[in-house]
Amino acid sequence: MTTSTDFLVNKxxxxxxRIADTDLGDLADGEILLEVEKFALTANNITYAVMGEMMAYWNFFPAEEGWGRIPVWGFATVADSRHPDIAAxxxxxxxxxxxxxxxxxxGKVTDGTFSDMAAHRQPMNPVYNNYRRLAADPAHVPDLEAHRALFEPLFMTSFLIEAFMRREDYYGAKSLIMTSASSKTGMALAQVAKARSPEIERVGLTGSGNVEFVEGLGLYDRVLAYDAVGELDADTSSVVVDFAGNGKTLAAIHTHFGDALKYSCLVGATHWDARGQGGELPGPTPILFFAPDHVVAMTEELGPEGFAMEVGKAWAGFIGDAKGWVDVIRREGGDAVSETYATLLPGNASPRDGFILSL
Known part of the structure; x- marks a missing residue:
């Protein structure tokens, strides 16, 4: 019998x-026990918590009543196995x-992947249930494991947003406005758009204390603090991708551009505590972007191999740039995880911080 140490969040x-211990019992036939080596914790995971009930993120890894385990992306070792095709x-x-x-x-075991077929995970999007077997994973680069955990899920979201916008010809807009421009997902979208849609102007909005950092990335054509939205030309047809989730900021953008705002895309919630404070908005109705649905749609359109080739080509260009954007910070133990979460939740981490944790 194995005891798991869990970081639990009051939903x-x-x-x-709090940190709690859970007895996992004995493995049943066909099951494996994963020992979690390390995982990334970013603003993306805060979004998982904020949207936990609405988007069923709490359902992936159930906990005791009223408490949840936030999903993260990371690496694990098979500590024990009762599956014939997967070895400890x-x-x-x-x-x-x-x-x-x-x-x-x-289940669905191949040389390179398998899916978790546990009954409680089947109602959710299958993208989240897929695991890469590193011994046969062409995307695996041992020296970049930390960067993969930090950026790959965010990159995928940004890749899909850019592909969606480009497919729609950016709704006729000339400018792509991104909130939370210092966030890793914002950086990723700016990089992908720069590489694949160079004709669209990339405008980054960020906190006043992050303007210099964001400008230094070289990803945006223009970087402004949130309170400087009024400096943008209100007649320029634009689309906005809102990673911040701050209702007041989104309202300011909608009010400033009005009908010149052609599309409003909601993605994350880095300013989760200010979500929904903007009231009724002029211009287009904001639409939530759910990345897994777009994975399925693009896979159906291009086929699995075609989709993988498109993603792989973009990822290869992206990761070469992304290595220089963050300082990897490795922390271990329950206290370290709790302290890191408490820093990220209110948005107090530096945009250069890339946290890789383990319990």
């Missing part, structure tokens, strides 16, 4: 957390809980 009060000692990359161990039920 009703996200700043209320193998390493994988995928969707994990903020825990030291987790039991999964592999």
């Amino acid at each position: 009703a009060k996200l700043d209320d957390t 000692g193998e390493r994988v990359y995928g969707y994990l809980p903020m825990s030291s161990h987790v039991v999964v039920q592999p």
Whole structure:
């Protein structure tokens, strides 16, 4: 029997957390025990918590009543196996809980991947249930494991947003406005747009203290503090991708541009505590972007191999740039995880911080 150490979040009060131990019991036939080596914790994971009930993120890794385990992306080792095709000692990359161990039920096993077929995970999008077997994973670069955990999920979202916008010809807009320009997802979208849609102007909005950092990235054509939205030409047809989730900021953008704003895309919630404070908005109705649905749609359009080729080509160009954007910070233990979460939740981390954690 294995005991897992879990980082638990009060679903009703996200700043209320605790460390708990859970007995996982004995493995059943067909199950494997993953020992979580390390995972990234970013603003993206805060969004998982904020949207936990609405988007069923709490359902991936159930916990005791009223508490949740935030999903993260990271690396794990098979500590024990009762599956005939997966041996103890193998390493994988995928969707994990903020825990030291987790039991999964592999199915759809190939040389390079498997899916967790546990019944409670089947109602959710299958993208989240897929694990990469690192021994046969062409995307695996040992020296870049930290950067993969930090950026790959965010890159995928940004890749899909850019592909969607380009397919729609940016709704006729000339300018792409991105809030939370210092966030890793914002950086990723700016890089992908720069590479694949160079004709669109890239405008980054960020906190006043981050303007210099964001300008130094060289990803945006123009960088402004949030309170300088009024300096933008209100007659320029634009689309906005809102990573921040700050209702007042989004309202200011909608009010400033009015009918010149052609599309309003909601993605994250880095300013989760200010979500919904903007009231009724002029211009287009904001639409939530759910990346897994777009993965399915693009895979159906291009076929699995075609989709993988498109993503791989963009990722290869992206990761070469992304290595210089963050300082990887490695922390271990329950106290370290709690302290890091408490820093990220209110948005107090430096944009250069890339946290890689383990319990």
